[in-house]
Amino acid sequence: xxxxxxxxxxxxxxxxxxxxxTQLLTKSKxxxxxxxxxxxxxxxxxxxxxxxxxGTLPVLNGEAVRLGLRAGLAAGCRVSPVSVxxxxxxxxxxxxxxxxxxxxxxxxxxxxGLRIRTEAGERTIRIHRMxxxxxxxxxxHAGIPDRSHVDLNRAGVPLLEIVSEPDIRSPDEAxxxxxxLRQLLRATKVSDGNMEEGSFRCDINLSIRRPGSTTFGTRxxxxxxxxxxxxxxxxxxxxxxxxxxxxxxxxxxxxxxxFDPVSGRTKPMRSKEEALDYRYFPEPDLxxxxxxxxxxxxxxxxxxxxxxEKVARFCAEIGITRADAEILVAEEGLSxxxxxxxxxxxxxxxxxxxxxxxxxxxTSFVLSEVLREVNRQGEGVLEGETSVGHTVALxxxxxxxxxxxxxxxxxxxxxxxxxxxxxxxxxELGMVQLSxxxxxxxxxxxxxxxxPAEVASYRGGKDRLFGFFVGAVMKKSRGKANPEKVNExxxxxxxx
Amino acid sequence: MKNPFFSSLAEFxxxxxxxxxxxxxxxxxxxxxxxxxxxxxxxxxxxxxxAVNRARQIDARLVRNKAISPFTGYPVMIKDNLEMEGYPTTxxxxxxxxxxxxxxxxxxxxxxxxxxxxxxxxNLDEFAMGSSTENSAFGPTRNPWNPARVPGGSSxxxxxxxAAGLAPLSLGSDTGGSIRQPAAFCGVLGVKPTYGxxxxxxxxxxxxxxxxxxxxxxxxxxxxxxxxxxxxxxPLDMTTVDRDPAEMRSGYQSTEVMGARIGIPExxxxxxxxxxxxxxxxxxxxxxxxxxxxxxxxxxxxxxFGINVYYLVATSEASSNLSRFDGVRYGFRVKNPADLRAxxxxxxxxxxxxxxxxxxxxxTFALSAGYQEAFYRKARKVQALIRRDFLEAFERCDMxxxxxxxxxxxxxxxxxxxxxxxxxxxxxxxxxxLAGLPALSVPVGIDSHGLPIGAHLIGPPWSEGRLLKxxxxxxxxxxxxxxxxxxxxxxxxxxxxxx
Numbered sequence: 001x002x003x004x005x006x007x008x009x010x011x012x013x014x015x016x017x018x019x020x021x022t023q024l025l026t027k028s029k030x031x032x033x034x035x036x037x038x039x040x041x042x043x044x045x046x047x048x049x050x051x052x053x054x055g056t057l058p059v060l061n062g063e064a065v066r067l068g069l070r071a072g073l074a075a076g077c078r079v080s081p082v083s084v085x086x087x088x089x090x091x092x093x094x095x096x097x098x099x100x101x102x103x104x105x106x107x108x109x110x111x112x113g114l115r116i117r118t119e120a121g122e123r124t125i126r127i128h129r130m131x132x133x134x135x136x137x138x139x140x141h142a143g144i145p146d147r148s149h150v151d152l153n154r155a156g157v158p159l160l161e162i163v164s165e166p167d168i169r170s171p172d173e174a175x176x177x178x179x180x181l182r183q184l185l186r187a188t189k190v191s192d193g194n195m196e197e198g199s200f201r202c203d204i205n206l207s208i209r210r211p212g213s214t215t216f217g218t219r220x221x222x223x224x225x226x227x228x229x230x231x232x233x234x235x236x237x238x239x240x241x242x243x244x245x246x247x248x249x250x251x252x253x254x255x256x257x258x259f260d261p262v263s264g265r266t267k268p269m270r271s272k273e274e275a276l277d278y279r280y281f282p283e284p285d286l287x288x289x290x291x292x293x294x295x296x297x298x299x300x301x302x303x304x305x306x307x308x309e310k311v312a313r314f315c316a317e318i319g320i321t322r323a324d325a326e327i328l329v330a331e332e333g334l335s336x337x338x339x340x341x342x343x344x345x346x347x348x349x350x351x352x353x354x355x356x357x358x359x360x361x362x363t364s365f366v367l368s369e370v371l372r373e374v375n376r377q378g379e380g381v382l383e384g385e386t387s388v389g390h391t392v393a394l395x396x397x398x399x400x401x402x403x404x405x406x407x408x409x410x411x412x413x414x415x416x417x418x419x420x421x422x423x424x425x426x427x428e429l430g431m432v433q434l435s436x437x438x439x440x441x442x443x444x445x446x447x448x449x450x451x452p453a454e455v456a457s458y459r460g461g462k463d464r465l466f467g468f469f470v471g472a473v474m475k476k477s478r479g480k481a482n483p484e485k486v487n488e489x490x491x492x493x494x495x496x
Numbered sequence: 497m498k499n500p501f502f503s504s505l506a507e508f509x510x511x512x513x514x515x516x517x518x519x520x521x522x523x524x525x526x527x528x529x530x531x532x533x534x535x536x537x538x539x540x541x542x543x544x545x546x547a548v549n550r551a552r553q554i555d556a557r558l559v560r561n562k563a564i565s566p567f568t569g570y571p572v573m574i575k576d577n578l579e580m581e582g583y584p585t586t587x588x589x590x591x592x593x594x595x596x597x598x599x600x601x602x603x604x605x606x607x608x609x610x611x612x613x614x615x616x617x618x619n620l621d622e623f624a625m626g627s628s629t630e631n632s633a634f635g636p637t638r639n640p641w642n643p644a645r646v647p648g649g650s651s652x653x654x655x656x657x658x659a660a661g662l663a664p665l666s667l668g669s670d671t672g673g674s675i676r677q678p679a680a681f682c683g684v685l686g687v688k689p690t691y692g693x694x695x696x697x698x699x700x701x702x703x704x705x706x707x708x709x710x711x712x713x714x715x716x717x718x719x720x721x722x723x724x725x726x727x728x729x730x731p732l733d734m735t736t737v738d739r740d741p742a743e744m745r746s747g748y749q750s751t752e753v754m755g756a757r758i759g760i761p762e763x764x765x766x767x768x769x770x771x772x773x774x775x776x777x778x779x780x781x782x783x784x785x786x787x788x789x790x791x792x793x794x795x796x797x798x799x800x801f802g803i804n805v806y807y808l809v810a811t812s813e814a815s816s817n818l819s820r821f822d823g824v825r826y827g828f829r830v831k832n833p834a835d836l837r838a839x840x841x842x843x844x845x846x847x848x849x850x851x852x853x854x855x856x857x858x859x860t861f862a863l864s865a866g867y868q869e870a871f872y873r874k875a876r877k878v879q880a881l882i883r884r885d886f887l888e889a890f891e892r893c894d895m896x897x898x899x900x901x902x903x904x905x906x907x908x909x910x911x912x913x914x915x916x917x918x919x920x921x922x923x924x925x926x927x928x929x930l931a932g933l934p935a936l937s938v939p940v941g942i943d944s945h946g947l948p949i950g951a952h953l954i955g956p957p958w959s960e961g962r963l964l965k966x967x968x969x970x971x972x973x974x975x976x977x978x979x980x981x982x983x984x985x986x987x988x989x990x991x992x993x994x995x
Contacts, residue, residue, distance in 0.1 A: 048598040052820040054587070054700040055601065057733050087816050087865075091840055098819020150824065206604045278862035283874060284704035284813055285732055 023199035050156035052096025062245030072109035107131035519569035568611030591847030600699025618653030648678030673925025676937035680900035682951025683801020691932035695730030716964035754788035759893030776928030808875035900950035
């Protein structure tokens with residue numbers, strides 16, 4: 001936090017609640033049969049219903065209800081047996097009907113929560129509610145001067161609004177909550193959580209108070225902060241702004257502010273006095289939404305393994321650290337890749353020990369090499385030439401002793417770079433691991449001959465020098481030597 | 497009402513099947529009659545230029561194939577708040593000028609699929625808000641019985657069309673009495689079905705929880721067939737109820753005056769009701785009793801709040817429904833507004849008429865923060881009590897009889913300066929909408945000034961068939977004369993064209 005000491009910050013407690021709008025992965029829009037898809041040419045995914053033509057009526061998309069239920073069940077929410085759609089009124093060109101159909105007094109889901117883990121420890125952020133609503137279109141201002149255009153492709157796309165309780169206490173916690181929420185939505189295939197395309201958007205409600213206080217400070221809402229980094233930045237700035245204001249005797253105004261990614265600051269959008277009166281009332285065109293308990297049970301039993309459960313399983317079954325498990329689980333694609341690799345390695349003939357060893361190698365390979373490439377190049381590296389099948393085959397060469405681990409890493413990196421099958425690359429480069437006793441014996445002897453002083457020290461009791469000899473042999477073989485064999489031969493020769 | 501070809505739907509079907517006339521002939525007859533009378537009556541806002549073509553196509557098909565329905569080739573007019581793909585839908589408002597519909601209303605589509613020929617679209621109070629058709633941006637419709645009188649509203653054009661014999665069947669919409677009151681004023685039968693019976697898809701919404709589409713027809717039997725054709729669950733309207741439309745036919749067949757229990761809310765026959773209407777209804781009650789019906793006294797204690805509740809619920813929903821007319825995507829938009837706000841304000845200011853603006857303001861107020869509890873929400877609670885009163889009353893009677901309108905058709909301008917007295921025109925009809933019940937108005941003759949009088953029947957949910965049978969029996973007691981029509985242009989139709 002720039003210019004402000006931690007001690008100073010500790011005199012204040014930050015209280016944050018987040019509102020997330022996430023687009024649902026339905027085939028069609030919430031109230032009409034138009035396709036729900038990002039990136040089509042403007043106004044090509046529209047019909048009289050989502051353009052708000054006279055005489056049209058909304059027809060609820062059951063798939064959206066199902067996805068909403070699924071998200072709620074995954075987060076431990078209670079399902080309202082009856083919920084009500086209402087109309088929220090305001091005028092804006094991207095809102096065709098002059099009202100948005102949303103849920104207000106009676107949301108589809110209430111309660112529940114998400115476990116978060118930050119350096120400050122592990123906590124539950126409670127969820128206040130989740131409800132269904134339709135997205136608005138988009139006003140486009142680029143292009144022709146003095147004119148604005150409206151694209152209604154997004155109008156009527158189903159959204160799930162997820163409102164947390166004001167349980168979040170720091171920017172780190174906020175970002176962790178958002179990451180875990182997005183993970184959950186992706187794992188359950190409720191949303192693609194794509195922030196660049198706007199399918200996962202966040203509003204921040206933030207206030208400050210003295211630690212130990214039981215009342216809340218005046219809340220400021222920051223609208224539409226569209227990346228984790230911006231959430232962090234916007235919060236830091238807003239916390240500082242509020243502390244400065246209160247400490248210099250000003251009052252915090254209840255208002256809505258906008259985050260400007262360029263300046264990294266928040267600026268006023270509208271005050272409480274300017275707040276819109278949305279005039280909510282029950283949508284007369286839609287009957288109350290009655291949820292069939294059988295559907296709830298169906299969705300509950302069809303829930304996939306949730307990220308939290310997967311982390312626990314990886315820790316217990318594979319014996320990796322919690323931190324490593326979290327890294328694997330954080331990326332849905334990577335964790336699927338990881339698990340597919342494991343099942344490929346578990347050949348029926350391999351005994352337990354061999355499999356354990358293979359699993360260790362695979363875990364470390366994925367967490368170092370594959371993760372690095374995913375971070376660098378995106379999830380595309382998990383498919384195609386460097387698919388899980390090809391990569392496991394590469395690792396097989398290491399396990400069978402025909403390739404060293406460091407050779408395999410090198411090959412994988414180049415395979416990604418050149419978009420080639422790693423095995424083909426091994427052949428192309430003429431890579432083989434030196435494991436023959438004679439060849440390695442000669443290498444070892446030449447290393448020992450070149451370092452007589454070290455040999456003498458070792459034999460005099462300096463055991464730690466063993467690693468030095470291994471390193472020297474590997475270097476001489478340009479990484480091609482089988483390290484286990486080298487160990488064996490070295491031990492033998494040094495005895496002598 | 498009468499035409500040279502047929503006097504009922506059944507007679508039309510027989511004549512058509514026996515080739516006594518062609519569909520083209522019939523269509524041309526009604527079109528020329530409309531052409532002759534429309535300049536003076538202002539019934540139609542647009543004429544279907546494709547009607548004769550369609551009639552020819554139907555005739556061609558009838559050469560080879562038998563008609564699929566009595567409605568095949570039947571001429572119909574529809575209120576201009578019902579959509580037909582490719583045709584203008586104005587709602588009698590400037591704000592929809594130039595708008596062409598992208599879809600066809602389900603009710604209309606179902607009739608079209610049986611082969612009806614839509615002749616034109618009829619005048620109404622702007623967005624169906626009014627009781628006299630004086631709120632049309634395109635001028636009022638005149639009452640065929642007396643051109644100095646209003647035809648009622650908001651479906652004044654559709655009621656006048658059937659009364660003047662411009663079409664044997666027309667469609668209207670009824671939110672607080674907009675079919676039944678003009679039916680009474682024009683001396684025709686008009687039916688508002690149970691809420692959820694007919695899809696509202698393609699009906700431009702006024703008050704979504706109260707609107708229903710319904711027919712004007714020459715008889716209960718004809719209206720029954722139109723209702724059956726239009727009714728039933730519609731995947732485009734989630735408020736439609738999945739019930740077999742044919743139940744209305746069984747209701748019609750099984751009902752007789754003998755033994756019918758007629759509920760009489762005595763309070764509604766007292767103060768505020770025109771004397772000649774009261775007398776005629778007394779006469780009707782006596783006649784029905786004479787035929788073996790039994791009067792049952794009922795009370796509807798919360799109905800006295802009907803008007804208040806209606807003008808909160810309906811205006812609230814209207815203020816919301818009319819938000820979409822903002823000049824952004826279709827219809828009227830002011831030229832060169834200074835900014836976005838000016839575009840909204842000026843477009844809506846110039847696009848909407850006074851009554852529509854009045855209701856948008858009322859509704860916006862009733863829904864506002866701080867007032868919603870006292871107005872909109874309280875109104876919804878009273879609405880539930882009104883419905884409960886009715887359902888309790890129907891435990892003791894089969895249907896309830898009231899006047900349709902407290903007054904005979906009034907003169908142009910008589911109530912336009914006093915919105916409250918205009919709103920009172922719907923005092924008897926409004927509660928059926930608030931309670932979601934089926935109701936109809938059936939003509940019971942004319943008064944001493946030659947103006948029609950209507951009787952109003954309200955039934956329990958889904959009892960349209962029963963009400964229609966009773967309406968036919970009542971109509972049989974009061975044979976209606978024909979209105980004396982004066983065509984704007986002298987031609988063969990003013991009198992001589994009719995039998």
